Amino acid sequence: MTGGSTTGDDGAKATPAAESIPASTPWPLWEVFVRSSRGLSHVHAGSLHAPDAPMALRNARDLYTRRNEGVSIWVVPAEAIAASDPDAKGSFFESPQGKDYRHATYYTKSEGVKHL
Amino acid sequence: MVQNLQAVSDSQSEQVRESAASGQAYFDRIMAEDSRIEPRDWMPEAYRRTLVRQISQHAHSEIIGMQPEANWITRAPSLKRKAILMAKVQDEAGHGLYLYSAAETLGTPRQKMTEDLIAGNARYSSIFNYPAVSWADMGAIGWLVDGAAICNQVPLCRASYGPYGRAMVRVCKEESFHQRQGFEILLELANGTPEQKQMAQDAVNRWYAPSLMMFGPPDDDSPNSKQSMAWNIKRFSNDELRSRFVGMMVEQVEVLGLTLPDSEIRFNEETKMWEHGPLDWNEFREVLAGRGPCNAQRMERRREAHENGAWVREAAAEYARKTAAWSAEAAGVAS
Numbered sequence A: 001m002t003g004g005s006t007t008g009d010d011g012a013k014a015t016p017a018a019e020s021i022p023a024s025t026p027w028p029l030w031e032v033f034v035r036s037s038r039g040l041s042h043v044h045a046g047s048l049h050a051p052d053a054p055m056a057l058r059n060a061r062d063l064y065t066r067r068n069e070g071v072s073i074w075v076v077p078a079e080a081i082a083a084s085d086p087d088a089k090g091s092f093f094e095s096p097q098g099k100d101y102r103h104a105t106y107y108t109k110s111e112g113v114k115h116l
Numbered sequence B: 001m002v003q004n005l006q007a008v009s010d011s012q013s014e015q016v017r018e019s020a021a022s023g024q025a026y027f028d029r030i031m032a033e034d035s036r037i038e039p040r041d042w043m044p045e046a047y048r049r050t051l052v053r054q055i056s057q058h059a060h061s062e063i064i065g066m067q068p069e070a071n072w073i074t075r076a077p078s079l080k081r082k083a084i085l086m087a088k089v090q091d092e093a094g095h096g097l098y099l100y101s102a103a104e105t106l107g108t109p110r111q112k113m114t115e116d117l118i119a120g121n122a123r124y125s126s127i128f129n130y131p132a133v134s135w136a137d138m139g140a141i142g143w144l145v146d147g148a149a150i151c152n153q154v155p156l157c158r159a160s161y162g163p164y165g166r167a168m169v170r171v172c173k174e175e176s177f178h179q180r181q182g183f184e185i186l187l188e189l190a191n192g193t194p195e196q197k198q199m200a201q202d203a204v205n206r207w208y209a210p211s212l213m214m215f216g217p218p219d220d221d222s223p224n225s226k227q228s229m230a231w232n233i234k235r236f237s238n239d240e241l242r243s244r245f246v247g248m249m250v251e252q253v254e255v256l257g258l259t260l261p262d263s264e265i266r267f268n269e270e271t272k273m274w275e276h277g278p279l280d281w282n283e284f285r286e287v288l289a290g291r292g293p294c295n296a297q298r299m300e301r302r303r304e305a306h307e308n309g310a311w312v313r314e315a316a317a318e319y320a321r322k323t324a325a326w327s328a329e330a331a332g333v334a335s
Ligand SMILES: [Fe+2]
Pocket: B062, B091, B092, B095, B171, B175
């Protein structure tokens, strides 16, 4: 029933996960984005469960901004986020590769010229 | 964080979809480069299982860990101490929630983890099965227990699983206040009346050995450690972390004007490690087996809190359902 260290290392062997228990009505998952101060973008802070958007915002405030970490919060239903496919690693992000000319550092002839 | 996100795959990606073999190669490369694995990456089943187990146990420890301190909120000696203790206990609830979120990204639902804990199928840190019998225990818990937790958690900020590392960064930022407020409680008692000083010493005496055991069994008796280190989850062994912790406490206890109940502490010049007296690993195993002083009480309290909160969870879900239905109806009328 109890374990060893805070980090779960009690020296016991890992046991296979138990049969999952049927869910009643779990609250949906929300992703939380926090703007840490005016002028900065919202950044993903983590996630939480809440029954609706107003509760998700209140919970996000209590969970992710207990020490003035934010001036604005967005909550987004996790299922509403579309993400790129991690299995497509290479190909999806292929096009910028070999296109060094998109970076200022590609242009070296102007070295020494001021304000350029 | 982001687990349930639907992936948008393009036709190109379908063609190059990786098999488990190339998934393993990718995973191995990430490990070799000491980079990070993110939720939707391919990972070995055992890596996933180890993480779910470790992160959920860690979360349960934060949640159960609220009890010994919450128990003293109404009896705090001043309004200031009461406010501080409430803030700390609230932080621990937050730590539990950050960690449950991280575990969820591995595909284990929150509800399942909650049920496992309530049903007594999950583990949590043995330290929280010891009683907090005096106000000085609030000091000793903050100083020793949160102190040991910090020692354990700082290297976990670099754990190879991204969401776990990020949760730990957030946790570690908050923990230093926990340890300092505990230290301050002890310092004030140690500089108080002889009775108060004795109370502080007594608390340190009781919490010292259990806090050393928080690092887990000795290295030669820790079957999971090697694999966890190979996977860049764990960065230092149990004994290394314990030794580091003892070294820090030896210095700090002098500032308190108290002593550690261990006459065998010494710095080994050869190994450059701090050594301590023997720990009662039988007691550790007893507490582990559910026979610690407070196991039954902690579980009972957690179950009660969960059951007593059921109506709140249900009412909130029902309110959300009804307001959604009403606004859908209103939108229908308007159009
Ligand atoms: Fe914590």
